[in-house]
Structure formats: structure tokens, C-alpha cells
Amino acid sequence: MRRAILSPVALTAALAAALTPAPAAAAPLVLKPSSDWALKSYDDKCRMIRTFGSGEDELVLWIDKGGPGPAVNLTLIGRAVRSPYGAFTRIGFAPGDLVERSFITAKSSKGRPVLGVFGVQPVSLLPDEALAADKQRQSGEEQVDFADGALTAVASEATIQQRYAAITALELNGAVIDPITLQIDDMLPMAQQLLACTAALTDRLARASQGGADGSTRIKTRDEATWAGKIQADYPFHLLRAGQQGRVAVRVTVNKEGEPTFCEVTAYDGPASFNDSACLLMLRHAKFSPATDAAGNPVAAFYSTRITYRINN
Known part of the structure; x- marks a missing residue:
């Protein structure tokens, strides 16, 4: 029977490799x-x-x-x-x-x-878990509430401000x-400045999104069948492999050039992992003709839609 023989040089190299520490993680x-x-x-x-x-x-x-x-x-x-x-x-x-x-x-x-x-x-908008737990200890009785209000509860304004300050x-x-x-x-x-600016912006964009009898027009999609097909074809692989399906409602900000520049998820049904994909792909692929004001000038506005992720058998 043949046996493998390790030379002294090879043995020394093997020992050195075994004793060499793994490279440390890169310092930030x-x-x-x-x-x-x-x-x-x-x-x-x-x-x-x-x-x-x-x-x-x-x-x-x-x-x-x-x-x-x-x-x-x-x-x-x-x-x-x-x-x-x-x-x-x-x-x-x-x-x-x-x-x-x-x-x-x-x-x-x-x-x-x-x-x-x-x-x-x-920052998280959920209520303070420590505060909720403290109230639970005081009551002495464990409770579970599946009502929609309990699942969508939002922290107080003071708590949210504390989180930003931290x-x-x-x-x-x-x-x-x-x-x-x-x-x-x-x-x-910084956040307060940004939110004050956004509040005024949101009011203007919402009004521009409606169109009206004064001749102003809403956003129109361009070549929607093509870009919608690209979004649905780019199915998140890990969700496809798991057989997961879902729907995501999004609100997109479209500038006066007709380009999508901002996207927010307004509702979803299914795994939350679809949310990131839906907005990113809307910003990457969607094409629009911008809204116009009463004088026919292009203006920025909101566009809302729903993306459905469905696995075809």
C-alpha cells in the first residue's frame, strides 16, 4: 500500500499555515x-x-x-x-x-x-418596547392584541425626537x-429642517398631482408595458426560491423632466423584502411624461401605483 510522505519542508510550511492567524476584519x-x-x-x-x-x-x-x-x-x-x-x-x-x-x-x-x-x-417609529414592557409588568397580566391599531402603533412625537437626538x-x-x-x-x-422643507414640498406636489379644470394635467406613464415587465421580471431571487408572492403600493415623486427621483412604500401585502426591490426598480426603470400646470409648464408631482409580484406556474 502506498503512503503519502510529507517532507520536512512541506511539514514546516503546513505548520506555519496552520498557525497563521486569520486576517483581521478591516478597521472602519x-x-x-x-x-x-x-x-x-x-x-x-x-x-x-x-x-x-x-x-x-x-x-x-x-x-x-x-x-x-x-x-x-x-x-x-x-x-x-x-x-x-x-x-x-x-x-x-x-x-x-x-x-x-x-x-x-x-x-x-x-x-x-x-x-x-x-x-x-x-429611526424606528414603533412605540418604546421598554415602556410597553414596564406597563405590562405593572398590570401583571399578559395580553395579546391583534387589532390593526396595535400592529401599526406609532411612537409619540417626543420619543421620535429623542431618537433623532440620540x-x-x-x-x-x-x-x-x-x-x-x-x-x-x-x-x-437637521431632521426638523428637512421635515419642514418636505411638508411644504408635499403640499405642492399633492396639488400638482390632481390635475384640474384649469387645464393642468396629471402625470402620464410612458412605455409602461415595457418597464412594468422589467420590474416584474426582476423578481427578488430569495423570495422566488421560497415561493413568496406579494403586492407593494408605492408613491413616486416625478420631476418636471419626467424622471422618478423619490419613492415611498405606502402599503404592502406579503414579505417586507419586496418593498426595497419595488422602489429601487421603479426608480431605475419607470418612465413618465410630467404633470403640467394651467399654463402647460411641466411641474413635479406624485404618481401612485401598485406592483404585484406573482409566480406564474
């Missing part, structure tokens, strides 16, 4: 603010802008909001987001949890790498070469 790139928050108002969105770091590490953050819901779009511009990999990244505002999100990439007008993430909720960082892990931590302060006043 931690960047401090190098500018104040700046608010910009557009026809179709409100944007807060801040720069972090300097030199080669400089990173610009855009926080965009184009509707009344709780989510924002995040855009990071700079060398730190070059050469992204994979289909998902994990992002979130500390001290909250990171969430998995699809992302898109581009180049800025200055040629810098861009990474965009849609539908990020900066934010210390934006963290990005996965899809980028090194994890990124942006140290953030003054998050509550």
Missing part, C-alpha cells in the same frame, strides 16, 4: 464632519448636505426626502465608496441596527464615485472596501 474608516449641514430645496425634493473628512478621504453625504413618509434616500460621494461589490450593503444610523439594502452606483459630475441607497428609515453616526458595512462610520451630531435640528 471613521470620518468627522468637516462642514455644517446645508439645506437645498428643489422642485421634487429637499436635500441636506454635509461633508466628512478631508483630502482623499473626503466623503459627501446627501440626505434626500421627497414625500411625507418616514424614509430618506442616502447618497455618498467620494473615494471611500469606489469599486463596490455584491448586490447588498448594510447601512443604518447608530445606535440603531444596520439594515440590508440594495444600492446603485454612478459617477458624479466631477468624476467621483457615488453610492446611493433608497428607503432608509433613520443618533451619533451613520454606518455602512459591506459592498465597500472598508467599513465607513460618519460621526454625526445635530441630527435632530
Whole structure:
């Protein structure tokens, strides 16, 4: 019987390989603010802008909001987001949890790498679990309420403000070469500025969406059969493999050029994982003719629709 013989050189190499520690996880790139928050108002969105770091590490953050819901779009511009990999990244505002999100990439007008993430909720809107648990302990009786109101309860305004004030960082892990931590302060006043801008924007967009007897017109879809087919064909693979189906209602902000620039989920039936896919694909594929005012000028407005994910046998 033949036996494998390991030479002394091979044995030494094998032992060295076995004793070599696994490479440590990459240390995060931690960047401090190098500018104040700046608010910009557009026809179709409100944007807060801040720069972090300097030199080669400089990173610009855009926080965009184009509707009344709780989510924002995040855009990071700079060398730190070059050469992204994979289909998902994990992002979130500390001290909250990171969430998995699809992302898109581009180049800025200055040629810098861009990474965009849609539908990020900066803070949880759910009631304080600790407070609910404390009330439960006081009552001494365990209860379960399946009523719609219990499932859609929202935290108080004071609690939401406390959560914004507690934010210390934006963290990005996965899809980028090194994890990124942006140290953030003054998050509550920033959010209040952004929400005040968005409230005025939402009122204007809602009125423009209605059309009217004065000659103003609503948004019209263009080549809907083609782009709707692309959205439905891009079925999230893990949900397809699990045989999951669902419906997602979305509200899209469409600018005066007819381009979708912001998307919010307004209702859904099925796994929540469909939500991210639905909005991202609407922004990527949908085409529109913009709404017009009474004088026939194109204006930004809202467009609402429902996307159905169905597996055909």
C-alpha cells in the first residue's frame, strides 16, 4: 500500500499555515464632519448636505426626502465608496441596527464615485418596547392584541425626537472596501429642517398631482408595458426560491423632466423584502411624461401605483 510522505519542508510550511492567524476584519474608516449641514430645496425634493473628512478621504453625504413618509434616500460621494461589490450593503444610523439594502452606483459630475441607497428609515417609529414592557409588568397580566391599531402603533412625537437626538453616526458595512462610520451630531435640528422643507414640498406636489379644470394635467406613464415587465421580471431571487408572492403600493415623486427621483412604500401585502426591490426598480426603470400646470409648464408631482409580484406556474 502506498503512503503519502510529507517532507520536512512541506511539514514546516503546513505548520506555519496552520498557525497563521486569520486576517483581521478591516478597521472602519471613521470620518468627522468637516462642514455644517446645508439645506437645498428643489422642485421634487429637499436635500441636506454635509461633508466628512478631508483630502482623499473626503466623503459627501446627501440626505434626500421627497414625500411625507418616514424614509430618506442616502447618497455618498467620494473615494471611500469606489469599486463596490455584491448586490447588498448594510447601512443604518447608530445606535440603531444596520439594515440590508440594495444600492446603485454612478459617477458624479466631477468624476467621483457615488453610492446611493433608497428607503432608509433613520429611526424606528414603533412605540418604546421598554415602556410597553414596564406597563405590562405593572398590570401583571399578559395580553395579546391583534387589532390593526396595535400592529401599526406609532411612537409619540417626543420619543421620535429623542431618537433623532440620540443618533451619533451613520454606518455602512459591506459592498465597500472598508467599513465607513460618519460621526454625526445635530441630527435632530437637521431632521426638523428637512421635515419642514418636505411638508411644504408635499403640499405642492399633492396639488400638482390632481390635475384640474384649469387645464393642468396629471402625470402620464410612458412605455409602461415595457418597464412594468422589467420590474416584474426582476423578481427578488430569495423570495422566488421560497415561493413568496406579494403586492407593494408605492408613491413616486416625478420631476418636471419626467424622471422618478423619490419613492415611498405606502402599503404592502406579503414579505417586507419586496418593498426595497419595488422602489429601487421603479426608480431605475419607470418612465413618465410630467404633470403640467394651467399654463402647460411641466411641474413635479406624485404618481401612485401598485406592483404585484406573482409566480406564474
